[in-house]
Amino acid sequence: MKLRTLLALIAVIVVSSCSKTESPVSTAYQDSILYIGNGTEPKDLDPHTVTGVPESHILMALLEGLVIRHPEGLAPLPGVASSWDISEDGKTYNFHLRDSATWSNGDPVTSKDFVYAWKRMLMPSLGSKYPDMLYDVVNAENFNKGKIDDFSLVGVKSIDDQTLQVSLRNPAPYFIGLLAHYTTRPVHRATIEKYGEIDSLGNQWTRPGNFIGNGPFTLEEWRLNKVIKVKKSPSYWDAERVKLNEIHFFPIDNGTREDRMFRSGQLHVTSTVPLEKIGPYQEQYPNNIKIEPYYGTYYYRFNVKKEPLNNKLVRQAISLSIDRKQIIDKVAKGGQAPAFSFTPPDPNAYYPPTKL
Incomplete structure (x- = not known):
């Protein structure tokens, strides 16, 4: 299925581990250390050049x-x-x-x-x-x-x-x-x-x-494709309010693997939840799955130089034929919002009224 824009407001699903058995996360919890699944390996940590x-x-x-x-x-x-x-x-x-x-x-x-x-x-x-x-x-x-x-x-x-x-x-x-x-x-x-x-x-x-x-x-440690560790800074102006001693960011570029690591007690938090797991997690662990707004626009591009997609009316017809709400409610199930613009909905900003 090709969409002009499928999602404009993407939900971030965060599941907090609730295992009571001794595991890496339970041990880390006692030491105020947070384990986070962090997606792909960072390319760099230069704020002026990175984009991920x-x-x-x-x-x-x-x-x-x-x-x-x-x-x-x-x-x-x-x-x-x-x-x-x-x-x-x-x-x-x-x-x-x-x-x-x-x-x-x-x-x-x-x-x-x-x-x-x-x-x-x-x-x-x-x-x-x-x-x-x-x-x-x-x-x-x-x-x-x-x-x-x-x-x-x-x-x-x-x-x-x-x-x-x-x-x-x-x-x-x-x-x-x-x-x-x-x-x-x-x-x-x-x-x-x-x-x-x-x-x-x-x-x-x-x-x-x-x-x-x-x-x-x-920044305390960076082991390529293994972990990036950061430690609480005593020189930070608001250090008294920082409750964690460390955060360990684990680079995991496979969603299924990250979900498995979470369920086995190796991560406290994951923001990568397979679509097929969202429904079961909401039913089984309603207090441990959190859905929040996340600004992001995901879309498919059309090659508008070839027929019939070079016709604006054809593209509009395709857009009108897509039931965005049905996709969100029956397929995605992650609290997403239907997208009718590249500009995500925001109560403090303009959002175009068009539904194309």
Whole structure:
């Protein structure tokens, strides 16, 4: 079956292990260590070059941006920035950074770290996949596309160590939300430049023993295709509220294998639940399966250069013939929402009324 868009709001199914027998997860639980199935092996842990979900999970533990995502999907919460002011015209943001925010080596996190990180992310030579996250910033797009090479013309300034000023081209009410994305997070300049240039790819700064982060955890171990371990950082500004001592991310690129590892007590959490297991899990363990909104758009592409798909009316007819709700209710069964647009439904944003 070919769909224009099958799913726009994908449900993440998280099942918490409930085995009471002695197992790896029960032992880890006693030591406040969390075992997570994390999909494929991360390609890197550079926030300015990676694009994958597995990488994003780990970077959430290692680095913190100006704001962080709300666990229930509401407005972003303060991160390194304890507060911010927005000008009346909606184009100037002043972020006030915490005095207590530090890197894992004890260096203070300052506004200059964000200026450096955003410059790096926007450098054409780095080849970041998400530079458009900052295109609302004055001259960010021009710098990224090589139209200007003077970064001082870009609308991000260090007013003082604790104040970062960002100037936008136009008002963008969604801008704060964009800053929760990992690609806008700071990086430790001295560490990056110790192992290469600002725009070096495959830089060794992301390896255990080298990585200097500002998040709630530090990178302790990375065994290829085995496990990535992060440990609670005592230098994190909000360390008292971090209840876990460690998180172990297991790279598993096979959904059936991950489900088997979960059921055998090797994982506390899995977000990869085979479709055929969702129904039985909901019936047998209703308190241990959690379905939450997850922004993602999955679709099939048409070759619109060949007949009959080069006819817009044919494509519209195919779209109208698909009962999305039936697919969700009878096949997927994971709490997905029918997709009628590439833009996922969001109560705080525009959603087109079309049903094609």
